[in-house]
Amino acid sequence: MVTLRVNGEDRQVDVPPDMPLLWVLRDVIGLTGTKFGCGIAQCGACTVHLDNQPVRSCQLPVSAIGDRAITTIEAIGQTPEGAKVQQAWLAVDVVQCGYCQSGQIMAAAALLARVPNPTDRDIDTAMSGNICRCATYVRIREAIKQAATGQQHGLQVVVDGSAA
Amino acid sequence: MNARRDQGDAFDAGRRNALRAAGSGLAVAFLWTAGMGPAVAQMSPRRQAADAAAAAADGNPAFAPNAFVRVDADGAVRLVMPAVEMGQAIYTGISMMLAEELGVGLDQIRVEHSPPSDALYGQPLLGGGQITGGSTSTRGQWQALREAGAVARETLVAAAAAQWHVDPTSCSVARGVITHVPSGRTLGFGAVAEAAGKLPQPATVTLKQRKDFMLIGKPMRRVDSPDKVNGGTQFGIDAKIPGMKVASVITSPELAGTLGKVDDAKARAIPGVVDVLRLDNAVAVVADNFWLAQRGLDALDIEWKHGVNANLDTETLIAALQESSRNGPALIGRKPKGEAAADGKLIEASYISPMLAHAPMEPLNATVHVTPGKCEIWTGTQVPTRCVAEAARICGIPAEGVVLNAAYLGGGFGRRLETDQVEQAVAFARQVGYPLKVIWSREEDIRHDRVRPLYFDRISATLGADGKPTSWKHRITSGTVLGRWAPGAMGKDGMDSDAIESAADLPYDMDNVLVEWVRHEMPPGLVVGWWRGVGPTHNLFVVESFVDELAHAAGKDPLEYRRSLMKPGSRALGVMNLAAEKIGWGGQPLPARVGRGIAVGSPFGSHVCAIVEAEVTEQGQVRLRKAVVAIDNGITINPSSVQAQMQGGLLFGLGAALYNGITLKNGAIEQSNFHDYRSLRINEVPELEVYSVESDEVPGGIGEVGTAIAAPALTNAIFAATGIRLRRLPVALAQLAASPDALKRVAAVGGEKEDVA
Numbered sequence: 009m010v011t012l013r014v015n016g017e018d019r020q021v022d023v024p025p026d027m028p029l030l031w032v033l034r035d036v037i038g039l040t041g042t043k044f045g046c047g048i049a050q051c052g053a054c055t056v057h058l059d060n061q062p063v064r065s066c067q068l069p070v071s072a073i074g075d076r077a078i079t080t081i082e083a084i085g086q087t088p089e090g091a092k093v094q095q096a097w098l099a100v101d102v103v104q105c106g107y108c109q110s111g112q113i114m115a116a117a118a119l120l121a122r123v124p125n126p127t128d129r130d131i132d133t134a135m136s137g138n139i140c141r142c143a144t145y146v147r148i149r150e151a152i153k154q155a156a157t158g159q160q161h162g163l164q165v166v167v168d169g170s171a172a
Numbered sequence: 173m174n175a176r177r178d179q180g181d182a183f184d185a186g187r188r189n190a191l192r193a194a195g196s197g198l199a200v201a202f203l204w205t206a207g208m209g210p211a212v213a214q215m216s217p218r219r220q221a222a223d224a225a226a227a228a229a230d231g232n233p234a235f236a237p238n239a240f241v242r243v244d245a246d247g248a249v250r251l252v253m254p255a256v257e258m259g260q261a262i263y264t265g266i267s268m269m270l271a272e273e274l275g276v277g278l279d280q281i282r283v284e285h286s287p288p289s290d291a292l293y294g295q296p297l298l299g300g301g302q303i304t305g306g307s308t309s310t311r312g313q314w315q316a317l318r319e320a321g322a323v324a325r326e327t328l329v330a331a332a333a334a335q336w337h338v339d340p341t342s343c344s345v346a347r348g349v350i351t352h353v354p355s356g357r358t359l360g361f362g363a364v365a366e367a368a369g370k371l372p373q374p375a376t377v378t379l380k381q382r383k384d385f386m387l388i389g390k391p392m393r394r395v396d397s398p399d400k401v402n403g404g405t406q407f408g409i410d411a412k413i414p415g416m417k418v419a420s421v422i423t424s425p426e427l428a429g430t431l432g433k434v435d436d437a438k439a440r441a442i443p444g445v446v447d448v449l450r451l452d453n454a455v456a457v458v459a460d461n462f463w464l465a466q467r468g469l470d471a472l473d474i475e476w477k478h479g480v481n482a483n484l485d486t487e488t489l490i491a492a493l494q495e496s497s498r499n500g501p502a503l504i505g506r507k508p509k510g511e512a513a514a515d516g517k518l519i520e521a522s523y524i525s526p527m528l529a530h531a532p533m534e535p536l537n538a539t540v541h542v543t544p545g546k547c548e549i550w551t552g553t554q555v556p557t558r559c560v561a562e563a564a565r566i567c568g569i570p571a572e573g574v575v576l577n578a579a580y581l582g583g584g585f586g587r588r589l590e591t592d593q594v595e596q597a598v599a600f601a602r603q604v605g606y607p608l609k610v611i612w613s614r615e616e617d618i619r620h621d622r623v624r625p626l627y628f629d630r631i632s633a634t635l636g637a638d639g640k641p642t643s644w645k646h647r648i649t650s651g652t653v654l655g656r657w658a659p660g661a662m663g664k665d666g667m668d669s670d671a672i673e674s675a676a677d678l679p680y681d682m683d684n685v686l687v688e689w690v691r692h693e694m695p696p697g698l699v700v701g702w703w704r705g706v707g708p709t710h711n712l713f714v715v716e717s718f719v720d721e722l723a724h725a726a727g728k729d730p731l732e733y734r735r736s737l738m739k740p741g742s743r744a745l746g747v748m749n750l751a752a753e754k755i756g757w758g759g760q761p762l763p764a765r766v767g768r769g770i771a772v773g774s775p776f777g778s779h780v781c782a783i784v785e786a787e788v789t790e791q792g793q794v795r796l797r798k799a800v801v802a803i804d805n806g807i808t809i810n811p812s813s814v815q816a817q818m819q820g821g822l823l824f825g826l827g828a829a830l831y832n833g834i835t836l837k838n839g840a841i842e843q844s845n846f847h848d849y850r851s852l853r854i855n856e857v858p859e860l861e862v863y864s865v866e867s868d869e870v871p872g873g874i875g876e877v878g879t880a881i882a883a884p885a886l887t888n889a890i891f892a893a894t895g896i897r898l899r900r901l902p903v904a905l906a907q908l909a910a911s912p913d914a915l916k917r918v919a920a921v922g923g924e925k926e927d928v929a
Contacts, residue, residue: 038407039401042403048614048847051851068878080403081403098398104260104820105258105534109400131854139853140854143823149817167392
């Protein structure tokens with residue numbers, strides 16, 4: 009039995025110690041917002057936070073976690089950076105198929121927690137491990153800048169469609 | 173719909189009619205209504221025979237005037253989506269078309285996946301099948317969906333007017349509220365839904381003028397965004413069914429190879445492993461979770477049996493295509509109108525376009541529960557009714573016994589136009605009593621992709637004294653996707669209209685054009701499939717590269733040369749001029765080893781020009797510096813979606829051109845995951861600008877246009893930067909090095925690649 013602290017709650021799971029966190033989250037705990045994309049830490053779709061650091065959960069055995077706090081996409085909106093990132097993601101409408109976006113948002117939130125006003129190079133470094141096959145990269149960059157500065161970057165979308 | 177008619181000239185009349193409906197000029201394509209016979213289903217804005225049952229199954233709403241609109245007694249408005257959402261923003265576009273006429277805001281509606289039904293949700297441009305592909309959704313539904321919204325609105329207004337005893341024309345509708353304008357009285361949709369459900373439908377409806385649009389033309393937020401930023405969206409892979417087990421599978425790595433002996437003792441010894449299941453060509457390990465299933469699969473000792481492809485490799489396949497290209501038989505896709513000029517400067521070239529995998533971010537999966545007489549499926553698919561038909565066939569039950577639960581698609585790119593992974597999951601699941609989720613690892617996804625076909629092209633032109641072509645000959649050789657996937661849509665002469673799209677219909681004003689296609693049968697097991705951009709992606713690479721070659725041979729600027737070949741006032745010329753102006757073509761000189769490449773075309777009923785600026789380092793590394801895309805897609809539904817599709821589509825195509833090619837060795841695909849089948853990453857993305865031409869023409873397609881125009885703009889830029897003409901994709905870095913010495917320098921530093929994360 010392993011105890012994991014997931015999104016602020018203690019979870020007791022009966023799994024082998026070498027089982028990767030990704031599959032414990034998805035198939036045992038039932039948090040499916042964290043995604044399987046490649047299984048070899050190449051695509052970043054499985055990114056979660058361990059004590060606010062982004063990690064690839066597909067390559068992280070649960071036995072290596074200890075008492076570090078796990079945060080997933082389902083709870084990232086409760087952190088200041090996560091909320092800002094989600095808001096910016098909606099304002100410039102980053103998502104397309106959306107499958108990689110959990111990982112993108114987790115990586116972006118971790119970046120802003122570490123570097124509040126990232127340069128393009130900071131964004132490249134922090135985000136280049138996350139593949140988006142829809143290639144939403146232009147808007148990912150704009151949304152990160154918007155989340156960081158509060159200023160508009162790129163096309164802003166309209167929500168309700170009432171008379172302009 | 174028109175039945176197929178005799179061919180008048182290069183294109184048959186039926187295809188022309190379908191295209192006229194789709195608002196395209198001459199483009200052939202992924203449109204094959206004509207070939208499918210007279211009994212083509214197509215969506216109707218009015219009540220259909222199948223509607224009552226569909227509405228009853230959909231919560232029995234108070235008002236369900238057609239297959240798309242549901243208004244509940246509490247005023248909730250639910251819109252049923254005839255196409256599927258795989259990232260292209262079609263749920264938003266469909267909602268805008270319906271809501272525009274219905275008179276609600278996008279914040280006031282909920283969207284629903286449609287159930288499988290060709291009768292209710294058939295795409296008229298694709299033979300009436302419930303198919304999302306070929307950038308057809310907006311083109312095929314633009315009229316019907318606005319009418320469906322208008323039918324609903326006018327019926328609701330009639331109900332309100334009857335209650336008030338007033339003339340319906342004295343009422344207006346906005347944001348789900350009907351107002352009697354003279355008196356100011358109001359009623360919400362919910363209050364009249366029940367009464368509206370009992371009224372006859374209006375015989376005719378009047379659609380809004382463009383100037384009165386409230387939604388169409390505005391950059392609306394996607395209806396699926398909120399759940400996609402918090403992990404809430406349910407993709408097929410997220411299905412959670414009580415009692416479900418999870419399987420990891422491996423299919424014979426050698427294409428068309430079969431399963432021999434399997435020693436599963438070690439796998440079965442792993443706690444949590446439940447079953448080991450076999451098919452003729454595959455084996456699955458079932459466990460309590462996917463990781464255990466993968467461990468079980470790794471523990472199997474499998475003996476594969478060789479098949480016909482044991483000695484197949486890529487170069488053999490290319491040689492076979494070249495042989496077919498030489499010996500034909502060639503079908504004619506476009507005949508020359510004039511006579512070839514007697515003499516001139518002959519330019520000839522041949523091109524090779526590689527096989528490509530789709531690699532959608534969500535690995536292929538399907539969850540299936542087979543019980544006596546019944547098969548229930550949970551999956552994301554571009555072809556719901558095909559999945560139902562295949563499941564029924566495999567289980568030996570009527571289609572009525574199959575239930576398909578739709579989900580969002582974590583990417584499609586054409587891969588989910590296939591049903592192979594669903595068929596395999598059904599074949600495994602019918603061996604067990606519990607619901608079975610089958611997930612393909614990324615390795616399975618790439619090794620068993622239904623790949624974009626390999627193409628071999630020979631192309632030539634004769635240039636007159638003014639440098640313009642007096643003749644143009646293009647022979648395409650490939651396998652056929654259409655011939656397998658919709659054989660009834662092939663031309664009577666056996667022509668594959670997809671194989672020649674954007675080759676037969678050039679944006680250039682030339683008469684003496686011969687375009688031919690040679691069908692080359694792929695080896696069994698090497699199944700070719702639709703890949704984003706389909707035929708045009710390949711043809712535009714060849715055509716636009718070759719036009720660049722002609723410009724160079726004629727000693728002309730590539731932009732000026734194209735201008736000289738295009739009809740004044742054409743939409744293709746319009747987008748080319750816009751893109752050239754925006755990037756400042758011909759302005760400031762560029763640094764050494766930096767070049768700009770231009771490509772223009774008219775795929776999918778739209779017109780597009782891309783200009784890419786790239787640097788090629790001394791070592792042959794290509795860096796994308798800047799890209800400008802200009803698009804004329806007729807009336808734009810959602811400018812935000814158009815921009816997003818052009819950005820993403822272009823980058824998808826640039827990434828493939830730079831890095832991707834599926835190769836075969838001993839009959840097996842050599843690539844397996846993102847380390848050897850690379851995807852473009854954020855640090856490689858150029859500064860990218862998208863510009864739209866204002867247009868009153870009917871909407872064109874958008875989802876594949878950016879991808880289709882990407883490769884030639886890149887290779888033309890590389891030519892401008894280096895003088896090296898790439899006639900085979902993907903871009904081969906070694907070919908681009910300034911000198912052998914430069915390459916040695918990169919080898920000496922240990923192949924370090926700062927652009928790989």
